[in-house]
Structure formats: structure tokens, C-alpha cells
Amino acid sequence: MKIAILGGGISGVALARMLAADGHQVTVLERAERPGGLCKSRRYGEFTFDEAGGHILFSKDRTVLDWQLERCGGAAGTVRTERNTKIRWHDRWVPYPFENGIGHLTKAAIVDCLKGYLEAHVQRRLGTPCPANFHDWVVWQMGEGFARHFMVPYNEKIWKRDLRTLSSAWVAGRVPEAPIEDILKSAVGLDTEGYTHQSVFWFPKHGGFEALVQGTVAGGGFRLQTGVAVQRVERHGTGFRVDGEPFDLVVNTVPLPQIEAAFPELPEPIRHDIRALRPISLINVMLGVRLDAPLPNLSWIYLPFAEQGPANRITYFSNYSPHNAPSGHGSFLAEVTHRGELRPDGPWLRSLIQALGKAGILQPEHVVLAEWCNNEFAYIDQDLEFAARIARVRSWWDQSGYITFGRFGRYEYHNSDQCIARAMQVHQHIREIAASGAPARPVFR
Ligand SMILES: Cc1cc2nc3c(=O)[nH]c(=O)nc-3n(C[C@H](O)[C@H](O)[C@H](O)COP(=O)(O)OP(=O)(O)OC[C@H]3O[C@@H](n4cnc5c(N)ncnc54)[C@H](O)[C@@H]3O)c2cc1C
Missing domain, CATH: 3.50.50.60 (FAD/NAD(P)-binding domain)
Structure with a gap:
């Protein structure tokens, strides 16, 4: 045909x-x-960046994963990484998923999260129906504490709308219910792993995603x-x-x-x-930095709070492949969502970099390259x-x-x-x- x-x-x-x-x-x-x-990458000198934020190769479906890896040259053409993701929670580093790392919060926040989770758990067991809007779903699934300390500020940063006007349907199957035992363990400081399907991922050695x-x-x-x-x-x-x-x-x-x-x-x-x-659009800021010491062994981090600047997620991109940045240098991707209106300029880029400096992610004076790329169709506005x-x-x-x-x-x-x-x-x-x-x-x- x-x-x-x-x-x-x-x-x-x-x-x-x-x-x-x-x-x-x-x-x-x-x-x-x-x-x-959305899978495109681009080069600036010896830096390679993905255009639509940090992409990784992984799949729950082994046939598909093998197909992907084969296209990228198999084991010889890819780098295998054990995922290490964290949330920058005020001045603390909290392992991701948040539910599995709450022992790293302040004691007051741990109590908030635990109390809310138990209340929500009981409500669900009593048969309270799953809410149709995302804000109420978060409270129903995780409780008031998790909502206030992470889920609501983080999701408002991504979706750029009141979460009560967002459908809860998109999370079905994506955010599994954390077992109550995991929540209790993490509350007393025993980290648990959370969902594991992305615990290992691959990335092409050369050429970006x-x-x-x-x-x-x-x-x-x-x-x-x-x-x-x-x-x-x-x-x-x-x-x-x-x-x-x-x-x-x-x-x-x-x-x-x-x-x-x-x-x-x-x-x-x-x-x-x-x-x-309508889609949610994404400005992807591509940053090259001079390094005095290797970057921490992180894959990506989440920035839930407004004072951390406009980015919601930072990928430690040179950790994905040593060929993503020249020797002595590292690279980051900073993802900023918007509704079609954002056009970065010099002051905006500088303030984003300063905010990342304040959050302890990079040293602004070490930034040697700052470019950006707009992706009109990035997320589905549900x-x-x-x-x-x-x-x-x-x-x-x-x-x-x-x-x-x-x-x-x-x-x-x-x-x-x-x-x-x-x-x-x-x-x-x-x-x-x-x-x-x-x-x-x-x-x-
Ligand atoms: C922030 C972010 C992070 C992501 N992370 C990952 C990840 O870690 N791993 C992963 O596997 N996936 C990830 N994804 C998802 C992945 O990028 C997409 O699932 C995938 O790229 C979608 O491919 P597509 O071909 O369906 O659509 P697209 O990539 O959108 O392709 C559509 C194509 O149509 C073309 N086009 C538009 N108009 C016309 C026209 N009139 N005529 C002809 N062509 C046209 C466009 O130029 C484009 O090339 C991520 C996505 C985002 C936004």
C-alpha cells in the first residue's frame, strides 16, 4: 500500500x-x-541539549524498551543510570516520590502529612468517592498535609491553573497509591523506594535523546x-x-x-x-556550567515553590551521558511551563539562574551558556x-x-x-x- x-x-x-x-x-x-x-536535541559547541526538557529511555513494556535501545545502538550506544531524583523542599533535599521521603521534612510537616494521610486513608476505606477535580483528588488520595507541602504548589507551578478546574482523570494509573506501611516507615525516617518502573533508565551516549x-x-x-x-x-x-x-x-x-x-x-x-x-507550552532553558567538582549524582529534581524561580524541574543533563557536555563542564535543563505567553529575555534568564543559585543547584558565576527553546505543545491541558x-x-x-x-x-x-x-x-x-x-x-x- x-x-x-x-x-x-x-x-x-x-x-x-x-x-x-x-x-x-x-x-x-x-x-x-x-x-x-518533542524528541529533538540540539548542539551548542560541545554541549548537547534536549529541546523539550529532560527525556529518558524507559518502558514498562520490555518489547518496546528493546526496540528503543536497539535504535540507539544497544548497550554500547547508551548509558544506563539508576534514577536518583529529589525534591528541593525549602532548604532540604527530600527523596522522590515525596510520600517515600517525608522523614526528611520538618517534624511539624511530618505530622501534617501523616495526619492528613491517615484521615484520607480512612475516608477512602469508608467509600468516599474519587473526586473529579485534581485538587480534591490530591486531598482524597494523599491528605491535606501532602497537598499543602508539595502536591498543590508543585502542580500549580506546572499547570498554571486553579487545580479545582483541572480534571483528576489524567492521574489515573500514573500516581499509584502509596502503601500505608511505606508512609509510616518514611515518617519515622526509614526511606522506602516508591514506584520502581523508572528506577533504572537509559540515555543515548551521543546526540541526546x-x-x-x-x-x-x-x-x-x-x-x-x-x-x-x-x-x-x-x-x-x-x-x-x-x-x-x-x-x-x-x-x-x-x-x-x-x-x-x-x-x-x-x-x-x-x-x-x-x-x-489547548496545550500547556514549555520553555526549556539549557544551561552549561564550568565545574570545579563533579555534579552531585542526581538525575533530576523538582522545585515546587515560587521562591525557587519559575522552573518546576531541573535535569542534571550531563549526568545522563558524559558526552552531553565538554570536559570540565556540566549541563542542566530547566523546565518552565506557560500558556503561550512567555518569551524569555536576558533579565528573565538571569533571574532564573539567580534563583537556581539561591536554591543551591548551581553557582551563577559558573554559567557559561544559557539558551532556551519553546515547545508549544508540551503537556495536555486537561x-x-x-x-x-x-x-x-x-x-x-x-x-x-x-x-x-x-x-x-x-x-x-x-x-x-x-x-x-x-x-x-x-x-x-x-x-x-x-x-x-x-x-x-x-x-x-
Ligand atoms: C517535558 C517533557 C518531558 C518528557 N519526558 C519524556 C521522557 O523522559 N521519556 C519519554 O519517552 N518521553 C518523554 N516525553 C514525551 C515525548 O516527548 C513524547 O511522547 C513524544 O515525543 C511525542 O511524539 P509524537 O510523534 O507523538 O509528537 P510530536 O513529537 O509532537 O511530533 C509531531 C510532529 O508533527 C509535526 N507537525 C506539526 N504540524 C505539522 C504539519 N502541518 N505538517 C506536517 N508536520 C507537522 C511537528 O513538527 C512534529 O515533528 C516528555 C515530554 C515532555 C513535554
């Missing part, structure tokens, strides 16, 4: 590679000059057209036309609000729903209408004969491994279509 894939992020190129291996004639159309989307994309494109056997913003997709006989070129099948991975205008047949109410799917809206949108696509997937192609809060798992599902689905010639059943159920 002749197949067009719109968007050359990891979703698009992973699927293209799988389909090309079956002998299909595959074209990926990518708007940017380089494929990769984008090496995953490069390794997917190299020898992939498909046609990649960059610098092409798709303008018009329409039905044509039993197939489709993309900007005039005929295809048997069209798969979209482009963020839906960036592609809806290209589909003239979209019904107006669905178009309206898609336009309301307001209280999101679930109903996205259900209508997905339902239209799933009955249309087109396939759409990807982090913003389907609005699923997916990491790259889950995008690849989705690509595997789509691949299997297209195999079935090719084998039976039958019209497409919905690919995702």
Missing part, C-alpha cells in the same frame, strides 16, 4: 519504519527542517520529506489525497489543532472541539470538559477511515515508549487491512 504519515515525531517515524519493513511505500511529511518533534529518532530514520526504508507543512487532506476514490498526491491510507500524528484546517470534511462541532484542545471533548474527537477520527495517534495526534498523555507501543498497534492494524482488504475497523478500542 502507499501510505502517508503526517508528522515526523517519534510516533510518525517509528510507524513508518515498521510499515516500510513490510514492503509498504511510506512517506512521512514533516513540517520542521528535521524530524523528531534525538539519537532515538535518528536511529529510527536511518535505514528505515521510507521517504521522509521535511520542511513540508501539510495543507490539504481529502478523500479521492477509494483512497485519499495529501496536497494533491494520492495515497491508499493516511495516518496522522500531528497535534490535532495544528492539522484540523487541512481536513475540509471535519464537521464543524468536531472542529470546534479540536480548537478547544480541564473538566477534556474527557467528553476528546471522546467526541476520537470517535470521529476512528470512524473516518483515517488513523490518528501520537501524544497530541490523539491527546494521550504518552511518553515516547507509549507512542511506539501505539505505533506497533497501528502497524498490526494495517497488516490486517492489507491482508483482508477489509475496511478499517477502529484501531483503538
Whole structure:
């Protein structure tokens, strides 16, 4: 079959590679000059940085993890790291997840957390239903103390909205309930591990996270057209036309609000729903520093409080691979979310660096490089209408004969491994279509 894939992020190129291996004639159309989307990296001299904040290779799915590692050159091409993440809690370093490290808080805060957790635990056992908004979910799941001392300030910093207007649906399955025994142990100073699926991760030795994309494109056997913003997709006989070129099948991975205008047949109410799917954007600040001593052995840290500056997460990026920074130097990524309005300038960058200095993360006078990169589509803004809206949108696509997937192609809060798992599902689905010639059943159920 002749197949067009719109968007050359990891979703698009992973699927293209799988389909090309079956002998299909595959074209990926990518708007940017380089494929990769959110998985792109960039170089400044001998520094390499990821463009959309710190990315790591990990997956609960061994098949997907192996696929990723193979694209990055396997054990020889990657660095394996045991995760060490902390929360900068005022002047203390608290192990992450917060529930597993509360013994490191002040005694008053430990009491707050413990009391709230026990109250919440009892309420849940009494059958208090799971709240629909995120603020109340936090209190329901973890209690008032955890909410006040970490979860609320941290999440307000990321989501930039009152947490009562944010849906709780996105946390389902992402934030497991900490066993009460773990909370009690950590309260008396016995650290527990918390969830372990990210306890080990990998990172490409060279080229940043984008090496995953490069390794997917190299020898992939498909046609990649960059610098092409798709303008018009329409039905044509039993197939489709993309900007005039005929295809048997069209798969979209482009963020839906960036592609809806290209589909003239979209019904107006669905178009309206898609336009309301707003993202949270991310400014990623890339910092190079001169080092007198090696960086602490940290993977990334969380900064929950406003006085720590605008960044919510700092990645110790040169710890991921020694090739991310030149010798005698280290590097950090500082992630700052916004709602489309933030444009950093010199004073803003300097104040962010000063705040990181005050928080004890770096020495401002050692900063030798400070650049930034904006990512318009970074997180999904899940307001209280999101679930109903996205259900209508997905339902239209799933009955249309087109396939759409990807982090913003389907609005699923997916990491790259889950995008690849989705690509595997789509691949299997297209195999079935090719084998039976039958019209497409919905690919995702
Ligand atoms: C802060 C942050 C941290 C993350 N950390 C991790 C991590 O540690 N590990 C991990 O695996 N994942 C992580 N992720 C998630 C990961 O980045 C995404 O899941 C993945 O990159 C999504 O890929 P995609 O191809 O679905 O979408 P995208 O990367 O958004 O790709 C969509 C592509 O469509 C292109 N496009 C747009 N308009 C058009 C048009 N009109 N025509 C053609 N092309 C167009 C874009 O240029 C882009 O290349 C993180 C994400 C963020 C934001």
C-alpha cells in the first residue's frame, strides 16, 4: 500500500519504519527542517541539549524498551543510570516520590502529612468517592498535609491553573497509591523506594535523546520529506489525497489543532472541539556550567515553590551521558511551563539562574551558556470538559477511515515508549487491512 504519515515525531517515524519493513511505500511529511518533534536535541559547541526538557529511555513494556535501545545502538550506544531524583523542599533535599521521603521534612510537616494521610486513608476505606477535580483528588488520595507541602504548589507551578478546574482523570494509573506501611516507615525516617518502573533508565551516549529518532530514520526504508507543512487532506476514490498526491491510507500524528484546517470534511462541532484542545507550552532553558567538582549524582529534581524561580524541574543533563557536555563542564535543563505567553529575555534568564543559585543547584558565576527553546505543545491541558471533548474527537477520527495517534495526534498523555507501543498497534492494524482488504475497523478500542 502507499501510505502517508503526517508528522515526523517519534510516533510518525517509528510507524513508518515498521510499515516500510513490510514492503509498504511510506512517506512521512514533516513540517520542521528535521524530524523528531518533542524528541529533538540540539548542539551548542560541545554541549548537547534536549529541546523539550529532560527525556529518558524507559518502558514498562520490555518489547518496546528493546526496540528503543536497539535504535540507539544497544548497550554500547547508551548509558544506563539508576534514577536518583529529589525534591528541593525549602532548604532540604527530600527523596522522590515525596510520600517515600517525608522523614526528611520538618517534624511539624511530618505530622501534617501523616495526619492528613491517615484521615484520607480512612475516608477512602469508608467509600468516599474519587473526586473529579485534581485538587480534591490530591486531598482524597494523599491528605491535606501532602497537598499543602508539595502536591498543590508543585502542580500549580506546572499547570498554571486553579487545580479545582483541572480534571483528576489524567492521574489515573500514573500516581499509584502509596502503601500505608511505606508512609509510616518514611515518617519515622526509614526511606522506602516508591514506584520502581523508572528506577533504572537509559540515555543515548551521543546526540541526546534525538539519537532515538535518528536511529529510527536511518535505514528505515521510507521517504521522509521535511520542511513540508501539510495543507490539504481529502478523500479521492477509494483512497485519499495529501496536497494533491494520492495515497491508499493516511495516518496522522500531528497535534490535532495544528492539522484540523487541512481536513475540509471535519464537521464543524468536531472542529470546534479540536480548537478547544489547548496545550500547556514549555520553555526549556539549557544551561552549561564550568565545574570545579563533579555534579552531585542526581538525575533530576523538582522545585515546587515560587521562591525557587519559575522552573518546576531541573535535569542534571550531563549526568545522563558524559558526552552531553565538554570536559570540565556540566549541563542542566530547566523546565518552565506557560500558556503561550512567555518569551524569555536576558533579565528573565538571569533571574532564573539567580534563583537556581539561591536554591543551591548551581553557582551563577559558573554559567557559561544559557539558551532556551519553546515547545508549544508540551503537556495536555486537561480541564473538566477534556474527557467528553476528546471522546467526541476520537470517535470521529476512528470512524473516518483515517488513523490518528501520537501524544497530541490523539491527546494521550504518552511518553515516547507509549507512542511506539501505539505505533506497533497501528502497524498490526494495517497488516490486517492489507491482508483482508477489509475496511478499517477502529484501531483503538
Ligand atoms: C517535558 C517533557 C518531558 C518528557 N519526558 C519524556 C521522557 O523522559 N521519556 C519519554 O519517552 N518521553 C518523554 N516525553 C514525551 C515525548 O516527548 C513524547 O511522547 C513524544 O515525543 C511525542 O511524539 P509524537 O510523534 O507523538 O509528537 P510530536 O513529537 O509532537 O511530533 C509531531 C510532529 O508533527 C509535526 N507537525 C506539526 N504540524 C505539522 C504539519 N502541518 N505538517 C506536517 N508536520 C507537522 C511537528 O513538527 C512534529 O515533528 C516528555 C515530554 C515532555 C513535554
